Amino acid sequence: MTKYILRRILYLFLTLFIIASITFFLMKMLPGTPFTNQNRLSPEQLAIVKAQYGLDQPVFIQYLRYMGGLFQGNLGTSFQFNNEPVTQLIGQRLAPSMQIGAQAMIVGTVLGILLGAVAAIRKNTWVDTLATFISILGLSIPSFVLAVLLQFYLAYKWQIYPVALWDNFQSSVLPTLALAALPLGNVARFMRTEMVDVMSSDYIELAKSKGNSNWQVVTKHALRNSLIPVVTIIGPMAVSVMTGSMVVENIFSIPGIGEQFVKSITTNDYPTIMGLTIFYSFLLVLVILIVDILYGLIDPRIRLGNGGKE
Amino acid sequence: MEKILDVKNLNVDFSTYNGTVHAIRGVDFHLNSGETLAIVGESGSGKSVTVRTVLQLMAKNSKISKGEILYHDEDLLKKSEKEMDDIRGNKISMIFQDPMTSLDPTMTIGKQVAEPLLIHNKVSKSDALKRAEEVLRLVGIPNPKARMKDYPHQFSGGQRQRIVIAIAIVNYPEILIADEPTTALDVTVQAQIIDLLKELQQKIGTSIIFITHDLGVVAGIADRVAVMYAGKLVEYGNVDEIFYNPQHPYTWGLLDSMPTLDTDDQNRLNSIPGTPPNLLNPPKGDAFAPRNAYAMEIDEEEQPPFFKVSKTHYAATWLLHPDAPKVEPPKSIQERFEKYQEMLGGSVK
Numbered sequence: 001m002t003k004y005i006l007r008r009i010l011y012l013f014l015t016l017f018i019i020a021s022i023t024f025f026l027m028k029m030l031p032g033t034p035f036t037n038q039n040r041l042s043p044e045q046l047a048i049v050k051a052q053y054g055l056d057q058p059v060f061i062q063y064l065r066y067m068g069g070l071f072q073g074n075l076g077t078s079f080q081f082n083n084e085p086v087t088q089l090i091g092q093r094l095a096p097s098m099q100i101g102a103q104a105m106i107v108g109t110v111l112g113i114l115l116g117a118v119a120a121i122r123k124n125t126w127v128d129t130l131a132t133f134i135s136i137l138g139l140s141i142p143s144f145v146l147a148v149l150l151q152f153y154l155a156y157k158w159q160i161y162p163v164a165l166w167d168n169f170q171s172s173v174l175p176t177l178a179l180a181a182l183p184l185g186n187v188a189r190f191m192r193t194e195m196v197d198v199m200s201s202d203y204i205e206l207a208k209s210k211g212n213s214n215w216q217v218v219t220k221h222a223l224r225n226s227l228i229p230v231v232t233i234i235g236p237m238a239v240s241v242m243t244g245s246m247v248v249e250n251i252f253s254i255p256g257i258g259e260q261f262v263k264s265i266t267t268n269d270y271p272t273i274m275g276l277t278i279f280y281s282f283l284l285v286l287v288i289l290i291v292d293i294l295y296g297l298i299d300p301r302i303r304l305g306n307g308g309k310e
Numbered sequence: 311m312e313k314i315l316d317v318k319n320l321n322v323d324f325s326t327y328n329g330t331v332h333a334i335r336g337v338d339f340h341l342n343s344g345e346t347l348a349i350v351g352e353s354g355s356g357k358s359v360t361v362r363t364v365l366q367l368m369a370k371n372s373k374i375s376k377g378e379i380l381y382h383d384e385d386l387l388k389k390s391e392k393e394m395d396d397i398r399g400n401k402i403s404m405i406f407q408d409p410m411t412s413l414d415p416t417m418t419i420g421k422q423v424a425e426p427l428l429i430h431n432k433v434s435k436s437d438a439l440k441r442a443e444e445v446l447r448l449v450g451i452p453n454p455k456a457r458m459k460d461y462p463h464q465f466s467g468g469q470r471q472r473i474v475i476a477i478a479i480v481n482y483p484e485i486l487i488a489d490e491p492t493t494a495l496d497v498t499v500q501a502q503i504i505d506l507l508k509e510l511q512q513k514i515g516t517s518i519i520f521i522t523h524d525l526g527v528v529a530g531i532a533d534r535v536a537v538m539y540a541g542k543l544v545e546y547g548n549v550d551e552i553f554y555n556p557q558h559p560y561t562w563g564l565l566d567s568m569p570t571l572d573t574d575d576q577n578r579l580n581s582i583p584g585t586p587p588n589l590l591n592p593p594k595g596d597a598f599a600p601r602n603a604y605a606m607e608i609d610e611e612e613q614p615p616f617f618k619v620s621k622t623h624y625a626a627t628w629l630l631h632p633d634a635p636k637v638e639p640p641k642s643i644q645e646r647f648e649k650y651q652e653m654l655g656g657s658v659k
Contacts, residue, residue: 205412207425210398211398214391299416300415
């Protein structure tokens, strides 16, 4: 298992290297320069500024330089945000993004599992219909629409939560809800389908024949077996929560990295784009790695390393 | 012999989109303590449904419309869900058909075998696991101590069925219901499982209801046999009476379609023509009549009652009515009758 994880971590860095390379060249194909006032600069002045940032070199040399820095953990300094080092920029804005992202994932997954399980156990009753309705709503309403609706009702009309503010936990509730809807709907749908299947399987009948109460059958046998495929979708869901957070952060004025990412792209802030892409990719591959490890923990049939052989 | 289970006039209906299916239509049988009762019949005859009603492990769309299931003179159908939970896996337990899908794939087999102990007895987890290990040894799992921590996918089909049996007997149940426990296994393993069940019955003194469609298996394990067709019993008696003195044309058909040592590749195996009736609209008369070469007019009109053949042997066919004409059963059945006469002669000597 340890060997497997080490190998996966090696692959993780390889993946990041490839993503960084592709992003670098794609980014260089963007029109314009990072300098907002370039129209007022004479060609000579522009050349000086470019030379200062090393932008006068051929793209490939720039690439080698950047990658060299990257291997030493240096993401460069931002062109826009007061020449701050990119690592520092990310560090400062990481906490709010991580907080609402993690909250949304936890709330969405836990509620989704419960909703899906209840729907499956009460299959073909009004409970099931209601749960399906909720999960379809969660899946189909875009997070920014939900964000605005939440702001209108919970913040503006009933004044329970602040409209757009970032200080305490109270202020994180609405963005969390807006982001949690998608994972909730997704997980609930998967969970219901899987659990309906599991509940009609032979080992559930055997569990019942042992004298387990219906509740025990669900908690001891059905839940764990239904969770296996649900774990698979956590990875892709984490991605949609991350991308969703870019818009939601803007709507709720949260000083997070999503907001900064959007800004850096519109201003051709090369080092910030690179830094944030690498950071997002890192999170993503990390989530996928964790999901794979979780998989093995939940399902002994695919336990990796030694479980492969029967 | 004490009757520990007495099923009386059991009727089970299934509601489906097409209407109500009358799957079980008045079944009576009993189980004596210590014996093995085999219920045989083709697929869809209702044998599995019948025994599942005993434990009330039934599909959601099924309903017991009539009947009593007396276990030590108490009607199981009047018990609450909680009371039934106390009986399942404790007093009455069940062995399932397909060992490949009957075990929880995400739980170690040690825990799965120990589970009924923990549910029904006040024992510590470590004691339950110790006991589970003993039972796994009893059912013939080699090196049980080490294998307790393994998962179902690490065992072969035959071993898994042994584990399923271990789960069923871990609380020494009074009644063991085996629902086609050998059907999914290959023939050599089948024989091992039958031997194991017989051995366990000796050791723990349980009574067994054995469901199968394989008459060959029945001969090896049963004391008594009940033949089921289209949701009804058609004949029941001691194993010798059913095998060598069968009276119902359906039993004749079943026995006639069974290969024997004399069967060679020159003669084809006989089969019963036609298919069982649709139980959405059960026939008014004898359900077997359309497939029965010996059917009479009355078979279309009225269901035959049980006629007594001996103190232990009954068959529901109009052929046993005093006014019925004498018919000549298939040749292989006549040979069985002759053997039966020899057996009777032998026992008189």
